[in-house]
Amino acid sequence: MVKRELKVNLRGFLIWTGTMLVTLLLIYLVYPSIVSDGKGNKVNEMLEAFPPDLLKAFNMDLAGLDTAYGWLKSEGFTFLYLIIGIYSCLLGSNIVLKEESEKTIEYLAALPITRRRVVLDKVLVSVIYIVSMVAILGIFNVAALNISEQPDNKQLLLLSLTPLFPGIVLFALGLFISTFTHKTKKMLGISIGLVFAMYILGVISEMGEQVKALRYLSVFTLADSRGVITNTELKPACVIVSLILFAGLIILSLVRYQKKELV
Amino acid sequence: MSETILEIKNLTKYYGKVKGVENLSLSLNRGEIFGFIGPNGAGKSTTIRSIMNLINKDAGSVLFHGKELTRDDVEAKSRIGYLQSEVFLYDDLTVKGIFDHHENFYRNVPSAAGIHEKRQELVSRLKLDETRPIEDISLGNLKKVGIVLALMHNPELIIMDEPTSGLDPIMQNVFYELLREEKEKGNTVFYSTHILSEVSKVCDRVGIIRNGELIRAGQVDEISDKQLTFVTVSSDEVDALVAELGVKVLSREEDTVRFANHFPDDELIKKLSNYRIRKILIEEATLEEMFMHYYEEGQADGKA
Known part of the structure; x- marks a missing residue:
């Protein structure tokens, strides 16, 4: 089962990871010309005109755009959180549900295997792919930036781990929500909408004290890139909360799936 | 067992x-x-x-x-x-x-x-x-x-x-x-x-x-093998015959009727002997007919 799931989901993994790698590669290739001849400083000067809360929301108050690493710490990771989040949420909402949607569930349910094992095998495969995606992108960023610049490698490595936390929680959330429906079509809009809604809430929550509480509604808070950039360490609370949310949602999904009518 | x-x-x-x-x-x-x-x-x-x-x-x-x-x-x-x-x-x-x-x-x-x-x-x-x-x-x-x-x-x-x-x-x-x-x-x-x-x-x-x-x-x-046969009878007294047997007519063409019969064969013959019969055909019900009979019976009773 694990072997087959790895094979079935490999193509999607390669497409998503490959697209992100190509995008990052292009940015790293063109970035030197963007910031050459002091243009980077001009960009930074221009950014100073923006409201401080807005800059804070994208870590632009901590990192300038005059280097590729600076870009990665601000806009780059924003892009990675969003794309890895969408991939993870779609994976969660599809991996079990597609058996019902494609009507192969009648065959699968007749096999000598428990429903729990079906779900857990698929969770294992998904975690392998999400971790692999984060690892590949992290290694690529470290390698690419070390060629052109001298980044703080410890900080960069820790930052590279941060997409994993919202990623696994969004995966588990997608899986849990998918236990309430029978069609993957419905889940596509729900998953993408959910990720964007959480992302926007996360951004807004950084824009002032009055809206700070909104951060608790966004899983992207768990990435805590500001904390990593400022302190060069992962906040243990974020790691623990991510693992608790992941485990809790997987348990809830198992409970729901156990009782679900499959046809 | x-x-x-x-x-x-x-x-x-x-x-x-x-x-x-x-x-x-x-x-x-x-x-x-x-x-x-x-x-x-x-x-x-x-x-x-x-x-x-x-x-x-x-x-x-x-x-x-x-x-x-x-x-x-x-x-x-x-x-x-x-x-x-x-x-x-x-x-x-x-x-x-x-x-x-x-x-x-x-x-x-x-x-x-x-x-x-x-x-x-x-x-x-x-x-x-x-x-x-x-x-x-x-x-x-x-x-x-x-x-x-x-x-x-x-x-x-x-x-x-x-x-x-x-x-x-x-x-x-x-x-x-x-x-x-x-x-x-x-x-x-x-x-x-x-x-x-x-x-x-x-x-x-x-x-x-x-x-x-x-x-x-x-x-x-x-x-x-249940006692269900399909009987086709031609007689000038077909209305009286159907009334006496109390059967439900499945089809009728002038003085020829076809009905589902639950009477044992000898009892049916005895009852029919009171009438002038021109032609009679007694068919054993196939499984298909049995099924259709049960199904239609249910529908008539308003169960289906």
Whole structure:
């Protein structure tokens, strides 16, 4: 089962990871010309005109755009959180549900295997792919930036781990929500909408004290890139909360799936 | 006394307010082929999906060897073969790929020893090409793949929902032969169909389901031999004759009527002897006619 799931989901993994790698590669290739001849400083000067809360929301108050690493710490990771989040949420909402949607569930349910094992095998495969995606992108960023610049490698490595936390929680959330429906079509809009809604809430929550509480509604808070950039360490609370949310949602999904009518 | 393999007790399932099955009870004995017949929407698939735990029962239970068949009873599931009415398999695999995948699940199942040899035999008898991708094969071949998957692990209970749909007549005969062989080995078959001629060909016992309720169950011969005949009579006194017999006329053309008759033959002849009969034809009801009779009777009673 694990072997087959790895094979079935490999193509999607390669497409998503490959697209992100190509995008990052292009940015790293063109970035030197963007910031050459002091243009980077001009960009930074221009950014100073923006409201401080807005800059804070994208870590632009901590990192300038005059280097590729600076870009990665601000806009780059924003892009990675969003794309890895969408991939993870779609994976969660599809991996079990597609058996019902494609009507192969009648065959699968007749096999000598428990429903729990079906779900857990698929969770294992998904975690392998999400971790692999984060690892590949992290290694690529470290390698690419070390060629052109001298980044703080410890900080960069820790930052590279941060997409994993919202990623696994969004995966588990997608899986849990998918236990309430029978069609993957419905889940596509729900998953993408959910990720964007959480992302926007996360951004807004950084824009002032009055809206700070909104951060608790966004899983992207768990990435805590500001904390990593400022302190060069992962906040243990974020790691623990991510693992608790992941485990809790997987348990809830198992409970729901156990009782679900499959046809 | 024959051993009961599967027992369904008071099974009830509603889809919202719509009845799927209600209070349905039946049992299957070792080594028999049990035909489960009924029109579309009668509750056949609901019954099967309840047995397979694909849907949740509202009430009742399904016992396999006297033990509740739960959705996670892996040991029991390894001894059951299931063929769904519409076969959906993984499109990215070839026929060989799905059979290999299937075999992997039965590696440590003692009752499935010899699964590979059985697969090869079934593939050869059903004339399947294992190199073909699942997404490219015809409906009939997909059904054949489903049959191999249901039988290859040597299950002692085989549950089949409309198994011959899509099979050509030659393959249907091969399939009937396979079922008879399973029966000879002592395996039990639950055979759901709406094709009545199949039931008389392969089944030992039959259950008729209508509107979610089991209305009759018994040996195929027993049901066919029940005192139901169809009588066609031509007489100048046809109205008086029908009034005396109190039968429901199925068709009428001038002074010729056709009706379903429940009287024993000698009693019928005695009653008819009071009238001038020009022509009479008494036909034994076939299983199909029996089924239609029961079904129409129910409809007339407002039950269907």
